[in-house]
Amino acid sequence: MPSPMPRAGTGTAWTPPAGRRPAGERPAGKPPLSARLIRATWRGLPAKRHEAGWTPGLTVPAADGSPLVTDHYFPRAEGDFPTLLVRSPYGRGLPWSAMYGLLFAEQGFHVVLQSCRGTGGSGGTFDLWRNEAADGLATVSWLRGRPWFNGALGTVGPSYLGYVQWALACEPPPELRAMAVQVGLHDPWALFHADGVPRLENLLAVGAGMTYQHRGAAPFLRAALRLRRRLREVTMARPLRGAYARALGGEVPWLDGVMDHPDPEDPYWSGAALAAPEPSAARPAVPTSLVTGWHDVLVDQALEQYDRLHRAGCRAALLAGPWTHTSALRQGWPEVFAESLAWLRAHLCDDASGLRPTAVRVHIGGEGGGPRDLAHWPPPTAPVSWHPTPGGHLTRQAATDSAPVAAFRYDPADPTPSLGGPLLSRTAGPRDNAALEARDDVLTFTGPPLTGPMEVLGPVSARLSVSTDTGHADVFTRLCDVDPRGRSVNVCDGLGVVRTAGQAPATVTVAMSSAAHRFAAGHRVRWQISGGAHPRYARSPGTGRPRLDATDHVPVRITLHADSELTLPHAADTERGTP
Numbered sequence: 001m002p003s004p005m006p007r008a009g010t011g012t013a014w015t016p017p018a019g020r021r022p023a024g025e026r027p028a029g030k031p032p033l034s035a036r037l038i039r040a041t042w043r044g045l046p047a048k049r050h051e052a053g054w055t056p057g058l059t060v061p062a063a064d065g066s067p068l069v070t071d072h073y074f075p076r077a078e079g080d081f082p083t084l085l086v087r088s089p090y091g092r093g094l095p096w097s098a099m100y101g102l103l104f105a106e107q108g109f110h111v112v113l114q115s116c117r118g119t120g121g122s123g124g125t126f127d128l129w130r131n132e133a134a135d136g137l138a139t140v141s142w143l144r145g146r147p148w149f150n151g152a153l154g155t156v157g158p159s160y161l162g163y164v165q166w167a168l169a170c171e172p173p174p175e176l177r178a179m180a181v182q183v184g185l186h187d188p189w190a191l192f193h194a195d196g197v198p199r200l201e202n203l204l205a206v207g208a209g210m211t212y213q214h215r216g217a218a219p220f221l222r223a224a225l226r227l228r229r230r231l232r233e234v235t236m237a238r239p240l241r242g243a244y245a246r247a248l249g250g251e252v253p254w255l256d257g258v259m260d261h262p263d264p265e266d267p268y269w270s271g272a273a274l275a276a277p278e279p280s281a282a283r284p285a286v287p288t289s290l291v292t293g294w295h296d297v298l299v300d301q302a303l304e305q306y307d308r309l310h311r312a313g314c315r316a317a318l319l320a321g322p323w324t325h326t327s328a329l330r331q332g333w334p335e336v337f338a339e340s341l342a343w344l345r346a347h348l349c350d351d352a353s354g355l356r357p358t359a360v361r362v363h364i365g366g367e368g369g370g371p372r373d374l375a376h377w378p379p380p381t382a383p384v385s386w387h388p389t390p391g392g393h394l395t396r397q398a399a400t401d402s403a404p405v406a407a408f409r410y411d412p413a414d415p416t417p418s419l420g421g422p423l424l425s426r427t428a429g430p431r432d433n434a435a436l437e438a439r440d441d442v443l444t445f446t447g448p449p450l451t452g453p454m455e456v457l458g459p460v461s462a463r464l465s466v467s468t469d470t471g472h473a474d475v476f477t478r479l480c481d482v483d484p485r486g487r488s489v490n491v492c493d494g495l496g497v498v499r500t501a502g503q504a505p506a507t508v509t510v511a512m513s514s515a516a517h518r519f520a521a522g523h524r525v526r527w528q529i530s531g532g533a534h535p536r537y538a539r540s541p542g543t544g545r546p547r548l549d550a551t552d553h554v555p556v557r558i559t560l561h562a563d564s565e566l567t568l569p570h571a572a573d574t575e576r577g578t579p
Helices: 033-041 096-106 132-143 160-170 188-192 200-215 217-235 253-260 299-311 333-348 572-577
Strands: 052-061 067-075 083-088 110-115 153-159 176-184 288-295 316-324 360-364 370-374 381-389 393-395 404-410 442-446 454-468 472-482 488-499 506-519 524-530 556-561 565-571
Touching (some): 033 096, 052 096, 052 132, 067 096, 083 132, 083 160, 096 153, 096 333, 110 132, 132 160, 153 160, 153 333, 176 333, 188 200, 188 253, 188 299, 200 217, 200 253, 288 333, 299 316, 360 454, 360 506, 381 404, 381 442, 381 524, 393 442, 393 524, 404 442, 454 472, 454 524, 472 506, 472 556, 472 565
Parallel strands (some): 083 153, 153 176, 176 288, 288 316
Antiparallel strands (some): 052 067, 381 393, 381 565, 404 556, 442 524, 454 506, 454 556, 472 524, 488 506
16 A cells, blocks of 8 residues: 655655766756746746756556556655656657646756657557556556655546546546546547437547647647648548548548547447546445536547546545537636646645635636536526427427427538537637528527526436427527627537438437526527538438438438427526516
């Protein structure tokens, strides 16, 4: 078992060895100039406690013996400091060197920043998700032999850097005492598919990032520009299969595998979705901090993990901000960094002074919102249903029949575009939906002005009663906030697949993610419905053919029926604001 939890800044002093270094190891020095320059531009961060040092280019054996290239950042000070493990497929340069290596070393942590197998100069072949648990454990084994490792280990990082944390936590080594997962991934299938529909934009963006970011800033920038130029060409290709290679500069084997297996029960995905194991006396759960944004592509995964940890009685904290996947690490970085730092200090340094008194902090969107501390997510709410009526109205009164309410024609040759929401592109987040809602293939149903504020806190869903003339369609459903000037801004959304027979309507329930949003007095609730959101999702061909292979696309007429409903979790103390 590890030694008792140390307090940073006490114990035996550690300084970089001045004697003989292992073969191939470069001498310790200042962190890279690029990281220091970026560090100087950040504002609103905690004051640094130590100067940082850097030993680059260490070699750590992977589980199969492949060399994993690793950089070591450390505080240049006497003391017994805990260690943070950061494993990345995106390289060890910017922004990771500054955000994790330099900043956390300044705060009193050893930071081991490592390139995953097959990336950033590390040996072997990158295989999405399959090697991370074994290579993480191999790295911990290597750490045990370092003279500066005091037995207190934490992990930190975003996105796929979160996935490698969950991989290590599945069979946690005894030294692992805290995790800080920021806009993190635990289920690759859900990142790339929705109800069997390829999340096309995610596939392309992640493909470009995984393939080029670890090669350096210039190759990644060229790849990003090429993808932007060719995005429409490859997402409109018929067939879709293999077309991505023109935008990514060649074939990506793991991406082919992901696209070829849309069913989460397929053996291909066996072991891909991770979750911390159920705690026991022999294996207590690792205290975990979760950070997400309401327009993060991985927000549902963060909320799912928090709920699981909470129900299991594990120590967990949740911060949900007004961010996208990328803005959490840019505009949101001071708050995200402070949140993770406080958690890691509490569990690795026995210093809980930075923790807030509640487990959850959410930023409420909308006019008059802001940060709010809660005991748990979601808080107590009352589900309230809203129903569409002819003329584009939305009412709390349920329909007495299933009569048609409105219809539109979805044409795959001119697909309804995606706008805002949880995207990886620069158009993510809350957006003015005016241009989108002006299209003929978008329905909107709008409630009356609210007489007082109304808060929506928790999971949002829709049950749609739909008929089609081809038997095959998608339905994209979105909640919007309409202000007194008529500006419609998206709050949350989701996609479902509809299969119909004859003229009879079929019912599909669509999970529309979760929301923390305040509709101010005078604002209106809007339900937006269309036949897709392209290129966020691959187009429905209207024929039932597999989307990757379809060459024939046909328009489909989609009719919405009166027994459809939008269900919102109204906060009880604001229900008075609903008409």
